[in-house]
Amino acid sequence: MSKVSFAVNGEPRELELDTRTSLLDALREHLHLTGTKKGCDHGQCGACTVIVGGRRINSCLTLAVMHQGDTITTVEGLGTPENLHPMQAAFVKHDGFQCGYCTPGQICSAVAVLDEIKAGIPSHVSTELTACPQATDAELRERMSGNICRCGAYSNIIEAITEVAGKQV
């Protein structure tokens, strides 16, 4: 067992955990924040994506005890049913899901993707390495490749992200 404390969605949390507990299991099983989903549990599907210190990561591939002092945002911290985050509203508007299981991960990833583009981080499809990337379809598709949607809602997901990117400019 090991103690760890971090902030989740703005609230300080303290846990005593088996060292084996992934951040994903700490969120779901110990803090009962079940918005974050367990898909493959091996970093391949992206369903468990959360934002730690402003960056999206796979919460299944990191130990909770490695996050002492960190600031963690899950889908529950982005918006509420009464007050949706613009990315959540855009996913609803554009029908960016079918079964919805991958959606929390898609939304956390999408929010962080737009921040990465704003920060000027290049991608595999950026033509010029030293130029400022833009939120084009090709850029969004490449950057979202770590989030699998088994229902195949990809084109609507891209429309949702594009709308939010447009509003941000």
Place this chain on the structure above:
Amino acid sequence: MKSFTYERAHSPAEAASAAARIQGAKFIAGGTNLLDLMKLEIETPAHLIDVNGLSLDKIETTPEGGLRIGALVRNTDLAADMRVRHDYGLLARALLAGASGQLRNKATTAGNLLQRTRCPYFYDTNQPCNKRLPGSGCTAIGGFSRQHAVIGISESCIATHPSDMAVAMIALDAMVETVRPDGTTRSIPIAAFYLLPGDTPHIETTLASGELIIAVTLPKPIGGIHIYHKVRDRASYAFALVSVGAILQRDGTGRVALGGVAHKPWRVEAAEAEMPRGAKAVTAALLADANPTRENAFKVLLVERTLGAVLADARS
């Protein structure tokens, strides 16, 4: 996952000393490969030494005009660094061709170098694998070997090293800086860092027990056109079937390294003398001793054609 004890390291030397002293200890940084393998009980460390708190996350310019990249610099940060994008474009391109955005945010420079050389049979604990259980046999030889190595193979193992970053590092003549359990440091040329499988495929690098990577150093920029061309089964987030990293100069000379063809990133400096004669000549020299299986023989021609595409790109 097998249970383990956990500590946060406070200095590189202390971490290295603890790793040598404690039976079954392993370092953990990004954890994206290690935890994946621990879940499958392919890796079963008894103790984890978390090195994330060590201040090894800076990219500094060296007195020689090169770059010293801290072991804990995340793949995203390395690819986004303006000096890397300007002067070591091959490295930025290779990093961005690997993994997913989420993984690159977590994965470190040293961890990327140290990810396990692997194949689907290594991951399948129901199958024999000399890398997972020395002496148990290799199922990949005679099995589904489309993704496997074509050169430098042995009767024990035909797995490939999956890193894109390491292909760029070998083309850039990177040096791997380490600290040993006794506190002394050394620099290992990356060409001498990885091992071929031989009859000990479970040993993948020349690092000693407890030795900790603290930085990767690049010599000063050599200019030229930097291209990384990765061929894979889907457009993003997949391992290479083959990849070609190249730095090409105006006079027709250049450097070439390959991914997806061997147990380690593959570079043969003698083959680079063939550059002015084109892709066929270079590939013939790079893969002269290739011994592919029936299923992956296509990789030899794919290397030649991918290198041909890279040379055409550089000319245009």
